[in-house]
């Protein structure tokens with residue numbers, strides 16, 4: 591098992607830097623996810639760790655071992671891809687045995703390890719089938735068993751669930767999580783699906799244009815995103831233009847119409863224009879006068895939750911999410927009073943680049 595340390599990694603394609611200068615350390619035994627929109631460089635970084643890409647700069651370590659000049663086959667890595675990449679002409683058992691035979695282990699060891707991972711991945715009953723007689727989810731279990739059977743130091747997974755249907759994706763991510771915990775292997779997991787990343791990861795690195803925007807536990811990223819990009823990429827949020835102003839030394843958030851909300855958390859900051867982020871579930875409906883008045887414009891019923899589209903009293907449109915109740919219905923045109931838990935608000939610089947509240951790490 592290894593800690594992975596990457597210092598100042600740089601990757602160019604045709605003279606253009608896809609990853610300009612990236613440093614990150616991935617603690618031993620964690621499931622660490624690279625999350626970001628298509629084209630942000632997740633796969634490129636994963637391939638750099640595997641040694642499949644030439645690199646223009648940087649140092650890569652597994653523990654104290656600098657692996658830059660190590661051949662990919664010598665890095666002791668297990669890999670699982672989107673398109674399974676298991677051998678169609680081999681049975682399930684032969685697929686799982688494959689890497690072990692290459693390593694010239696004894697027959698007993700090969701059998702022991704193969705049985706272990708066939709059982710762990712719950713595919714022992716299909717061991718004599720060929721891959722084309724398996725479902726997508728079962729094939730992905732074979733790929734994972736094959737990757738783990740060689741006892742790799744590091745497991746790399748590139749969008750392993752994106753070929754599966756929605757329900758199977760949820761089942762499989764649970765299976766991957768359980769197996770990863772049980773084996774305790776340092777795992778780098780690539781996805782562009784923020785919900786999947788939240789569900790599966792110990793830690794997430796949010797990437798944009800080859801740059802890591804923030805590294806943190808799922809809760810930390812959701813609660814205190816380091817900038818506006820992270821706030822909008824992880825979950826949903828309402829972003830509003832406003833000002834941070836001071837009255838008698840106390841900070842207030844001033845919204846578009848001059849409406850002010852006391853915000854003592856930022857008493858130490860200078861007055862400045864800001865971007866205010868309030869998640870839909872942080873608008874709480876109250877009977878008495880709240881922080882805002884609003885009119886319901888539209889709603890979507892989603893079972894557990896109902897999403898409301900609201901117009902605040904000063905004309906700004908926002909979304910509110912609340913748990914659905916069977917009896918109560920809000921209709922378009924209804925007036926509501928809303929409160930906001932100020933601890934859950936995030937405030938960014940006017941360019942969205944920095945959270946004035948800092949981040950949890």
Ligand SMILES: Nc1ncnc2c1ncn2[C@@H]1O[C@H](COP(=O)(O)OP(=O)(O)OP(=O)(O)O)[C@@H](O)[C@H]1O
Pocket residue numbers: 603604608626627628629630631632633634635782
């Ligand atoms: N072999 C290549 N030659 C030139 N450009 C490349 C090559 N491979 C990737 N790129 C470019 O590098 C950037 C990062 O690609 P990468 O595949 O790492 O992104 P990604 O975040 O994994 O995206 P996706 O989620 O779509 O797989 C993209 O702009 C891509 O077009």
